[in-house]
Amino acid sequence: MNIKIDNLFVKLGNKPIIKGLNLSINSGELVGIIGPNGSGKSTLLRTIYRVLKPETGVIYFDGINIQDKSYKETARQLSVVSQHNNFSFDFSVGSVVVMGRAPHKRLMEQNNSDDYRLVREALTRVGLSGFEKRRFNTLSGGEQQRVILARALVQNTETLILDEPTNHLDIKYQLQLMSMVKNIGCTTIAAIHDLNIAVMYCDKIVVIKAGQLMGVGTPDELITPELIWDIYGVNATIYRTKDNEMYILFTKTI
Amino acid sequence: MNDNSKKIFIIFMLLIVLMIEMFLSLMIGSVDLSLHDIWRTIVNGLISDKAVNMPGQGPLHDIIWILRMPRILLAGIAGAGLAVCGVVMQAIIKNPLADPYIMGISSGASLGATVAILLGVGSGIFSNFVGVAAFLGAVGISVLVLLLANIGGNVHAVKLLLIGMALNMVCSAMSSFVVYFAQDKEGIQSITFWLMGSFAGADWLTLPVVGGISLVGILFFIMHNRVLDMMLFGDETAVTLGMDLHYYRQSYVLLSALMVGFIVYSAGMLGFVGLLVPHVARIIVGTEHRYLLPMAGLLGAILLVLADVVSRSLIEHSEIPVGIIISLIGAPCFVYMIVRKAYFTGGNQ
Numbered sequence: 001m002n003i004k005i006d007n008l009f010v011k012l013g014n015k016p017i018i019k020g021l022n023l024s025i026n027s028g029e030l031v032g033i034i035g036p037n038g039s040g041k042s043t044l045l046r047t048i049y050r051v052l053k054p055e056t057g058v059i060y061f062d063g064i065n066i067q068d069k070s071y072k073e074t075a076r077q078l079s080v081v082s083q084h085n086n087f088s089f090d091f092s093v094g095s096v097v098v099m100g101r102a103p104h105k106r107l108m109e110q111n112n113s114d115d116y117r118l119v120r121e122a123l124t125r126v127g128l129s130g131f132e133k134r135r136f137n138t139l140s141g142g143e144q145q146r147v148i149l150a151r152a153l154v155q156n157t158e159t160l161i162l163d164e165p166t167n168h169l170d171i172k173y174q175l176q177l178m179s180m181v182k183n184i185g186c187t188t189i190a191a192i193h194d195l196n197i198a199v200m201y202c203d204k205i206v207v208i209k210a211g212q213l214m215g216v217g218t219p220d221e222l223i224t225p226e227l228i229w230d231i232y233g234v235n236a237t238i239y240r241t242k243d244n245e246m247y248i249l250f251t252k253t254i
Numbered sequence: 255m256n257d258n259s260k261k262i263f264i265i266f267m268l269l270i271v272l273m274i275e276m277f278l279s280l281m282i283g284s285v286d287l288s289l290h291d292i293w294r295t296i297v298n299g300l301i302s303d304k305a306v307n308m309p310g311q312g313p314l315h316d317i318i319w320i321l322r323m324p325r326i327l328l329a330g331i332a333g334a335g336l337a338v339c340g341v342v343m344q345a346i347i348k349n350p351l352a353d354p355y356i357m358g359i360s361s362g363a364s365l366g367a368t369v370a371i372l373l374g375v376g377s378g379i380f381s382n383f384v385g386v387a388a389f390l391g392a393v394g395i396s397v398l399v400l401l402l403a404n405i406g407g408n409v410h411a412v413k414l415l416l417i418g419m420a421l422n423m424v425c426s427a428m429s430s431f432v433v434y435f436a437q438d439k440e441g442i443q444s445i446t447f448w449l450m451g452s453f454a455g456a457d458w459l460t461l462p463v464v465g466g467i468s469l470v471g472i473l474f475f476i477m478h479n480r481v482l483d484m485m486l487f488g489d490e491t492a493v494t495l496g497m498d499l500h501y502y503r504q505s506y507v508l509l510s511a512l513m514v515g516f517i518v519y520s521a522g523m524l525g526f527v528g529l530l531v532p533h534v535a536r537i538i539v540g541t542e543h544r545y546l547l548p549m550a551g552l553l554g555a556i557l558l559v560l561a562d563v564v565s566r567s568l569i570e571h572s573e574i575p576v577g578i579i580i581s582l583i584g585a586p587c588f589v590y591m592i593v594r595k596a597y598f599t600g601g602n603q
Contacts, residue, residue: 050494070496075497080494088350091483092540105480107480
């Protein structure tokens, strides 16, 4: 799915967070959004997945303004893995994942055996086969994120948004989750804190600072020590491995 | 047998238990009847061309059809309705401590009853004027909560809860005000009794209304089980899964206010069922609403029918308010279940 963001302004309360942002995302790309804390990464993503409403500006999915679509329609085009998944009631893994079928169901339509087959397949794809009956709240953080990824898979959308999905995960799970996402192969937009993870997996990097676009490009052409200094105010050196992969090393600042 | 058919089996068994329990409870009371008498009287009542609610068709008929059956049915309906509304309220405000009375319904109803009993409002118009006033208080407060919550945009769970609690306090204060200035000892006593709840007032006139509203409401919520599941995931997740919960939340509050309002009208205030039965049901079938709702409804019905039997047979020629019985039997059982089953509703354990 192509996503086009046209002159977007978003406020949280009275505070402007996104200030006139334009961005195009092409079908099939894995796009990483980077930027310092409070730069508006999450706000941008939350506006794309419609939890927040833009002040002005328009977001288009395949050329159609999302405000003209129902939530159900956009939920069939776009799934979300975010960092907040604390439930005050305990669900089984199976019932968490099967909720991904909700946008494909009429209000009173019940889940059928096909839906449960999709749930089993999705859990297998994220490496959690046989987890249906486990209690979600008893899983580790990495497992919980993979359950939510499985829910996004059964939602069967062209586009996936990852809203800082690897926070709280240790390095193994971070790499595992990103590899899975890369393998799924749908258009993906991910807010990522760790620059090395971003350059390792993303086709395109979008840099945001203070609610405005600072740059768009492939990791190779975009990420430089100067840019890192500009957005984070830290010194960094960029190394290359034998396979010409980037590696960013930060220098102590204090 | 897989997990889901096991749950369906348990629900089906409980339905049978409830029916047997209702039948047996016709036997017990100040006059003990034999199964044979009961069976014959029920069949006679069904095939007779006289309406069953006409008295004077023999003592057996009067005891079974006029005295016992309506209150047993009412107990079942009230138990099912309150337990289901408890589940729904816990989903709406995403909090395991919610009960059907939380959105100001309890103090709205109490205020209505207080005004009716102490000031005699409506006493000439309706036979059950206390019930009518309580119904109006309960539903009125819920509507007011919704109207206030709609001012200034999104109606979210915490806002509903806080407004409900604030209105609760206003109503309690107003009740206290009326009680304080009425200086009416007898009136205060009858308010206290009324608030303990009783099925003694059940009759064939109101039963179809209360039963109809409750059953339709319960079926409606069972059909909407996915929305209720979604409420526990929260508004943001719901939007990303294609659902805007604001509208559902409000219509559910309104419907459960109507259900609870009618139950309050015919049986007074019955605490406990709506708060604890949902948890017992969750221990047995888990959080998914499509099993939880029928389970909670059946358990609520079974519990209240039992409590009613106990309340009218424990002390001879006297009746203990059913609210007291429910809490006395129910609460210790509940604590036992929580301790033994290591139950948590979830969250950070």
